[in-house]
Structure formats: C-alpha cells, structure tokens
Amino acid sequence: MAETLLFNALREAIDEEMGRDDTVFVLGEDVGVYGGSYKVTKDLYEKYGELRVLDTPIAENSFTGMAVGAAMTGLRPIIEGMNMGFLLLAFNQIANNAGMLRYTSGGNYKIPMVIRGPGGVGRQLGAEHSQRLEAYFQAVPGLKIVACSTPYNAKGLLKAAIRDDNPVLFFEHVLLYNLKEDLPNHEYVVPLDKAEIVRPGKDVTILTYSRMRHHVTQAVKGLEKKGIDPEVIDLISLKPLDFDTIGASIKKTHRVIIVEECMKTGGIGAEIIASINDRYFDELDAPVVRLSSQDIPTPYNGKLETLTIVQPKQIEAAVENMVALKV
Amino acid sequence: MVQERTLPQFQAPAAPISTDQGLVLYEDMILGRYFEDKCAEMYYRGKMFGFVHLYNGQEAVSSGVIRSLRSDDYVCSTYRDHVHALSAGVPAKNVMAELFGKETGCSRGRGGSMHLFSSEHNLLGGFAFIGEGIPVALGAAFQSRYRKDALGDPSADQVTACFFGDGTTNNGQFFECLNMAALWKLPILFVVENNKWAIGMAHERATSQPEIYKKASVFGLPGVEVDGMDVMAVRAVAQEAVARARAGEGPTLIEALTYRFRGHSLADPDELRSKAEKEAWLARDPIKRFESYLLEHSLTDEGALKEVRDRIQTRIDDALTFAEDSPEPNPDDLYKYIFAEG
Ligand SMILES: Cc1ncc(C[n+]2csc(CCOP(=O)(O)OP(=O)(O)O)c2C)c(N)n1
Numbered sequence: 160m161a162e163t164l165l166f167n168a169l170r171e172a173i174d175e176e177m178g179r180d181d182t183v184f185v186l187g188e189d190v191g192v193y194g195g196s197y198k199v200t201k202d203l204y205e206k207y208g209e210l211r212v213l214d215t216p217i218a219e220n221s222f223t224g225m226a227v228g229a230a231m232t233g234l235r236p237i238i239e240g241m242n243m244g245f246l247l248l249a250f251n252q253i254a255n256n257a258g259m260l261r262y263t264s265g266g267n268y269k270i271p272m273v274i275r276g277p278g279g280v281g282r283q284l285g286a287e288h289s290q291r292l293e294a295y296f297q298a299v300p301g302l303k304i305v306a307c308s309t310p311y312n313a314k315g316l317l318k319a320a321i322r323d324d325n326p327v328l329f330f331e332h333v334l335l336y337n338l339k340e341d342l343p344n345h346e347y348v349v350p351l352d353k354a355e356i357v358r359p360g361k362d363v364t365i366l367t368y369s370r371m372r373h374h375v376t377q378a379v380k381g382l383e384k385k386g387i388d389p390e391v392i393d394l395i396s397l398k399p400l401d402f403d404t405i406g407a408s409i410k411k412t413h414r415v416i417i418v419e420e421c422m423k424t425g426g427i428g429a430e431i432i433a434s435i436n437d438r439y440f441d442e443l444d445a446p447v448v449r450l451s452s453q454d455i456p457t458p459y460n461g462k463l464e465t466l467t468i469v470q471p472k473q474i475e476a477a478v479e480n481m482v483a484l485k486v
Numbered sequence: 487m488v489q490e491r492t493l494p495q496f497q498a499p500a501a502p503i504s505t506d507q508g509l510v511l512y513e514d515m516i517l518g519r520y521f522e523d524k525c526a527e528m529y530y531r532g533k534m535f536g537f538v539h540l541y542n543g544q545e546a547v548s549s550g551v552i553r554s555l556r557s558d559d560y561v562c563s564t565y566r567d568h569v570h571a572l573s574a575g576v577p578a579k580n581v582m583a584e585l586f587g588k589e590t591g592c593s594r595g596r597g598g599s600m601h602l603f604s605s606e607h608n609l610l611g612g613f614a615f616i617g618e619g620i621p622v623a624l625g626a627a628f629q630s631r632y633r634k635d636a637l638g639d640p641s642a643d644q645v646t647a648c649f650f651g652d653g654t655t656n657n658g659q660f661f662e663c664l665n666m667a668a669l670w671k672l673p674i675l676f677v678v679e680n681n682k683w684a685i686g687m688a689h690e691r692a693t694s695q696p697e698i699y700k701k702a703s704v705f706g707l708p709g710v711e712v713d714g715m716d717v718m719a720v721r722a723v724a725q726e727a728v729a730r731a732r733a734g735e736g737p738t739l740i741e742a743l744t745y746r747f748r749g750h751s752l753a754d755p756d757e758l759r760s761k762a763e764k765e766a767w768l769a770r771d772p773i774k775r776f777e778s779y780l781l782e783h784s785l786t787d788e789g790a791l792k793e794v795r796d797r798i799q800t801r802i803d804d805a806l807t808f809a810e811d812s813p814e815p816n817p818d819d820l821y822k823y824i825f826a827e828g
C-alpha cells in the first residue's frame with residue numbers, strides 16, 4: 160500500500176495503460192513538456208516521446224476531431240481538456256463525431272477515446288472556469304459520462320475508460336486532485352457502469368457524485384450523531400445510470416435525496432427524478448428531493464460562490480427533514 | 487458573372503497514361519456521373535429523401551485524386567460524398583441502398599446521403615457539418631505517422647485525402663488543421679473543390695483572399711491550384727502530393743477549380759448563378775474533355791468508350807434493383823450501434 164494523491168493516481172493509470180497498450184496516447188494543451196496543468200501527465204513525455212504525449216496547439220475543436228479520426232483508425236486517444244470547460248469549443252466533435260458516429264455509420268467504426276480533465280467549481284476561478292458541463296453533455300447519444308471522486312476510483316475508472324471501446328467523458332474535479340488514499344500495490348480496474356455504495360444505510364438514499372460525495376460524507380457525520388442512518392451512493396457513471404444499484408436502494412429506503420454540483424435545470428438530478436418516476440414510483444414514500452447548485456453563472460465572490468454550491472449543512476437539514484416526516 | 491480566374495495551364499507529359507489507366511479513370515468518372523443522374527431521378531420520383539447533394543461536373547477531382555491513392559489509403563468527404571465513396575471503391579449498390587435507407591446500405595440505412603461510411607474501404611465519412619471532417623482526416627493521417635514513427639511499423643505509409651469546398655475554407659478548422667498537418671508533417675492531402683459557390687454565397691463575397699491555395703504558404707506547406715475540370719491535371723498534382731506524403735514529407739493543399747452542374751442540393755432552386763456562368767462551365771465538362779483526350783491520343787476508340795458507358799449503365803441499373811429489393815433495417819435494431827459492445 161502506498162499513499163497516493165488523486166492526480167498521481169490518474170497519472171499511474173495513464174502510465175500503466177500506455178505501458179500495456181502502445182496504441183494508447185495522450186494529447187492536449189501542455190500535456191507533454193509541461194506535464195499537464197494539474198501534473199497528471201508529468202514525466203510521461205520523457206518516457207513515451209512526443210507522439211505518444213502530444214502537445215497540441217490551442218485548437219480544441221480540431222484536436223478533438225483529430226482524436227476521433229485516430230480512434231476510428233485504431234488508436235486509443237486520451238484527450239486532456241486543460242479545463243473541461245474549454246471543450247465547449249469542441250462540442251460539435253464530441254457530440255456529432257465522438258458520440259453519434261458509430262450509430263450513423265451503422266457500426267462501421269468504433270470510437271475508443273477518453274476525454275478527461277478538471278471540471279467542476281473550483282475556488283473563485285470565475286464563471287468560465289467553474290463549469291458544470293455534465294448537464295450539457297448528458298443528452299448526447301453514444302457518450303459515456305463518468306465522474307471520479309477518490310484516488311482509488313480515479314485510477315481504476317480511468318483504466319477502465321481507456322480500455323472501453325466507446326467515447327468516455329471523464330470528469331475529474333479541480334478541488335479533489337490533492338486527496339490522498341492508500342492504493343493497492345496490485346493492478347486493479349473499477350468498472351465504469353457500477354455505482355459505488357459509499358455507506359450502506361436504511362433511512363434514506365442519498366445519490367451523489369464527484370466532489371459532492373465529500374460534502375455528503377461530512378453531512379453524514381452530523382446525521383449519525385442524530386441517529387439517522389442514510390445510504391450514500393456515489394453514482395460514478397452519470398450516463399448510463401446504474402439503476403440496479405439505485406433501484407435496490409430505493410426498495411430498501413423508499414426515500415431519495417439527490418445532491419449534485421450541476422445546475423438544477425436539465426441537470427443529472429432532473430434526469431434521475433424522471434427515471435425514478437418511470438421505474439420506482441410505487442416504491443417512494445416521499446417525493447424525491449434534489450439539492451443542486453444554483454442556475455446562475457458561478458460568481459467570483461467567495462461568499463456568493465459558496466451560496467451557489469450545495470453545502471454540507473443544507474444536506475444535513477434536508478435529510479433530517481425527510482426522515483422527520485417519516486410516516 | 488464575376489471575372490473568372492485564369493485557369494492554370496497543364497502541360498501533359500509525352501507518354502502520360504496507359505490505355506488501361508485511362509479507361510479506369512474514364513469508367514470512374516462515368517460511374518460518378520451516371521450514379522448522380524440516377525439519384526436525381528429517384529429523388530424527384532420520391533424514392534429518396536432528405537438533403538441530397540450531387541457532384542455532377544466535379545468528377546475529375548474525385549477520380550483524379552482518389553484513383554491516385556492505394557486501396558489502403560484513407561478518404562474523408564463531406565455531405566457531397568456519393569462520388570468520393572464510389573471512387574474509393576464502395577460498391578454502387580451499397581451507396582444506392584444507403585440512399586434508400588436500406589439495411590444493405592454502406593451505413594446500414596442509419597446514415598443517409600450525407601453520412602456514407604465504409605471501414606472496409608477506409609472511407610472515414612460522410613460529414614454533414616462544414617469543416618468537421620478535416621480534423622477527423624487529420625486524425626487518420628496522424629495515426630499513420632504514429633504507427634510509423636512511434637510504433638516503428640515501416641508499412642504504415644498510408645496517406646489520407648480530405649475533400650471539402652471553397653466555403654469551408656473560411657472555417658477555423660481548416661486553418662487549425664493546416665497548421666497541425668504542417669507542424670507534424672502529416673501524410674494528408676487537403677483537396678479544396680472550389681466550385682465558386684457555397685449554396686448561395688459566391689466565393690468572392692465570403693473570403694478576403696479568393697486564391698485558396700495561397701493560404702498554404704503561411705503555414706509552410708505547398709499549395710497548388712489545378713484545373714479541376716481536367717482529370718489528367720488533377721491526377722498529376724495528386725500523384726505528386728501523394729508521393730510527398732508517403733515519403734514523410736508532409737501535407738499538400740490542392741485547390742481544384744471546378745463547378746457543380748446542378749444546384750447545391752436537389753432542394754435548391756439554383757436561381758443565383760447566371761446562365762452565362764453555367765454555360766461557360768458546362769462547356770468544360772470534364773468527361774467530354776477526357777473523352778477527347780483519350781481519342782486524340784489514340785489511347786482508345788469510341789467503341790471502347792461506349793462499352794464502358796454501357797457497362798456502367800448496367801451497374802447503375804443493378805444497383806437500383808438491389809436497393810429497391812433490399813430490406814429495411816429491423817425495428818428491433820433501433821438501439822443497435824449506439825455503443826460498441828465488448
Ligand atoms: C457547420 C455548418 N454550417 C452550415 C451548414 C449548411 N451548409 C451546407 S453546405 C454549405 C455550403 C458549403 O459550401 P462549400 O464548402 O463551398 O462546399 P460545396 O457545397 O460547394 O461543395 C452550407 C453553408 C453546414 N452543413 N454545416
């Protein structure tokens with residue numbers, strides 16, 4: 160066991176997969192000589208050379224399209240978005256080409272590529288660098304969307320994403336890169352399509368992902384003291400959603416709270432509520448509650464920014480409320 | 487009518503082409519022309535739907551470039567892609583079946599006219615959005631270089647030919663990809679089919695420098711203009727560009743001056759282009775011109791050319807029968823091909 164920072168866990172995943180399969184390569188802005196803006200590709204340039212750790216010009220739409228072409232012809236590109244928000248410039252290539260091309264080509268081509276990088280709301284980075292993109296991308300057919308949240312799952316999930324034959328949008332969170340955890344010395348891969356039960360419980364199901372998992376964990380400490388026993392599930396896969404795990408939990412607790420960093424309108428939570436209505440309406444003892452960030456551009460001011468994102472106290476209160484109304 | 491650009495002169499070498507090669511090019515151009523004529527007929531008879539962009543008049547570009555490639559090279563096209571697909575070797579019956587939305591279509595009826603694909607023939611697509619095919623083609627070219635230089639595979643000398651129109655050269659992806667291709671010396675041909683119009687937008691009204699081939703120089707790659715109505719001239723510049731790319735010397739920008747004989751798509755009333763302009767270009771029909779060339783140089787005779795035309799007519803008729811008789815996709819397969827399994 161070795162204590163590993165999250166960004167190093169990602170680096171290990173990339174290094175291991177590049178060593179294992181020589182069609183795997185990384186491309187993006189400052190991924191090579193500079194080692195990546197969050198050092199996820201540090202020293203890989205020296206190890207694998209300039210073609211396998213390719214420093215690109217600042218041309219998001221074209222280098223994303225280029226990765227699609229490379230994937231169609233048998234390579235396995237990993238795009239690093241210097242900040243995932245910059246990939247809005249590549250929306251067309253991600254949606255029309257990466258996402259839809261396998262279908263429109265009637266199965267002629269597969270697109271094994273990973274698009275990864277720092278996302279989410281950081282600390283006073285301003286609106287454009289504090290995006291909540293998962294809501295924008297979730298409707299794109301053919302994309303898998305994954306959010307990692309711990310060094311352990313970051314490493315195992317990234318390895319799985321690289322091995323997957325489909326385009327995977329892989330969200331890291333700017334504020335989680337320095338999380339530490341003891342990682343196994345042996346190789347492991349974490350499946351992309353399985354939600355993680357962070358804490359089993361019986362009173363209420365809390366569905367969350369990415370950084371909000373840690374806000375939920377904090378809230379749970381307070382709830383435990385009050386004798387409340389919530390089940391916490393980290394969704395991991397935002398698309399497709401793991402309804403086996405979600406459904407089993409609802410059948411046990413009959414109450415659901417969703418805690419997400421993305422915006423409320425058209426967000427991941429909105430999609431989950433609609434799907435729960437379709438599938439598990441009869442299992443519910445209460446309407447599903449959703450704690451989302453505010454529908455505004457992320458403000459720069461620290462206090463306003465805090466108000467924009469769901470905080471542990473709000474989670475605690477919402478769970479208490481729901482349990483108190485228990486019939 | 488805007489002043490026409492002076493067409494570049496092409497001096498054909500003394501013994502330029504064999505009879506066999508000449509007939510291959512002729513057959514390819516006839517195939518493209520007859521196929522598109524049949525599409526127009528079928529569209530107006532309500533047999534095919536959507537936006538259908540025909541290639542009539544531009545055949546010398548597709549045949550001259552793609553027939554200068556090897557079968558393991560890559561071709562990337564736009565929404566005006568039927569003839570590029572045919573030149574790349576996708577059988578006419580599978581292209582026709584695609585336009586009919588049938589399961590036997592090259593994209594299994596899921597793509598349609600603007601989304602033709604064939605991994606078997608290294609046809610990368612059929613891209614319906616302006617410019618988006620250029621980076622994808624760049625990726626295929628990068629892949630060749632990667633296999634050769636990062637993986638040490640000497641057989642990875644495949645070249646990619648990427649086609650797009652004059653209007654598309656005002657899009658950023660064009661410039662971004664010229665930059666990266668030159669920067670990394672990628673084996674790619676950027677083939678601009680300058681047919682003077684982007685739907686209703688005349689080229690001169692859309693660009694500050696209408697001579698597109700000149701835009702190559704600032705990125706440090708060769709740019710050549712060529713008479714796109716002369717298959718021999720197109721072939722000559724393509725062969726040189728392919729040789730350069732294959733030798734690891736990098737990309738070339740080819741601007742082929744050409745013209746579409748029909749409207750932008752079959753839905754376009756084609757009211758903006760003047761009669762004089764159309765007639766001037768119709769008189770330069772690349773197929774008639776190549777016929778004269780072949781006959782003047784005694785490479786073949788009228789009988790042999792007719793034999794080609796008859797054979798292609800039969801192939802088109804067969805393609806039509808095949809498309810009509812083919813089954814539609816199974817509704818149970820609605821969700822098939824969203825994700826790759828396994
Ligand atoms: C991104 C995008 N914008 C607009 C269109 C609509 N459109 C289709 S073809 C076309 C004109 C393209 O002209 P050009 O590049 O010269 O090619 P041509 O049609 O002449 O072959 C336009 C504007 C599109 N398909 N994609």
Ligand SMILES: [Mg+2]
Binds near residue numbers: 651652653679680684
């Ligand atoms: Mg045009």
